């Protein structure tokens with residue numbers, strides 16, 4: 271498998287072997303990578319099948335620009351867009367359907383590690399958290415400033431599954447007058463209500479909840495799930511890697527409904543998860559769940 275790993279080893283595509291084994295790449299002419307990121311999965315796919323044409327989509331302009339610069343030797347067409355617009359994107363490509371679809375949800379290591387993007391609790395960042403920071407959409411800092419305590423509580427509860435949602439939301443709002451909204455302030459609030467041993471998990475949960483709300487991530491996924499089957503060719507495979515229980519539930523339910531309608535064969539009765547070995551060298555893979563379906567027809 272080593273010869274198909276991406277050049278930049280700092281970026282490790284999650285569950286790459288499982289993806290390549292299950293996408294039926296050799297029979298794929300057209301591959302829709304809806305979350306291109308830094309192109310790790312797509313690069314490996316084109317190394318396995320150099321006749322494969324990749325439609326690479328990402329909401330993040332920096333990711334698209336990186337791929338433009340580094341993958342101009344590949345058979346790839348780039349779209350700065352959301353995967354939820356699969357219908358419009360294929361229309362632009364003058365294509366009816368594709369043979370394989372991949373969504374690798376969440377955010378890339380690059381986004382997490384870049385302090386300017388404000389995704390991480392580790393640095394003193396202004397809380398931007400937009401995947402598409404070239405747009406005028408609302409940032410996480412604006413959400414904190416504009417939403418009331420109840421609205422923030424709901425986000426922390428639903429998307430972060432956080433027990434102290436109300437207290438954290440209230441304390442954040444209480445501190446708004448004296449403080450700039452940045453990651454340090456959120457971390458201080460969490461420290462004031464959470465015992466030391468639970469803090470790291472709480473940071474992750476609250477930051478994840480803010481990111482999901484900022485980017486309307488569940489709406490994009492729901493829209494995609496409601497239509498992707500129309501754009502997959504018969505026998506074509508769809509793979510979705512998710513990192514959050516709500517996302518995994520949405521995928522599971524959608525695949526089940528499509529199966530009941532006789533449109534999708536479910537390849538994974540239970541989701542695949544990364545091997546212990548992968549988790550040992552890429553800890554960010556640890557919450558990944560992969561579901562695979564095949565279009566019947």
Ligand SMILES: C[S@@+](CC[C@H](N)C(=O)[O-])C[C@H]1O[C@@H](n2cnc3c(N)ncnc32)[C@H](O)[C@@H]1O
Pocket residue numbers: 281282283284304305306307308309310311312327328329330333351352353354374375376377378401490
């Ligand atoms: C986990 S990374 C993908 C990494 C990629 N598979 C690789 O190997 O380089 C997720 C990417 O999805 C993008 N993304 C998130 N939501 C999106 C959406 N609705 N449409 C398109 N891209 C999205 C993020 O900007 C990020 O670059």
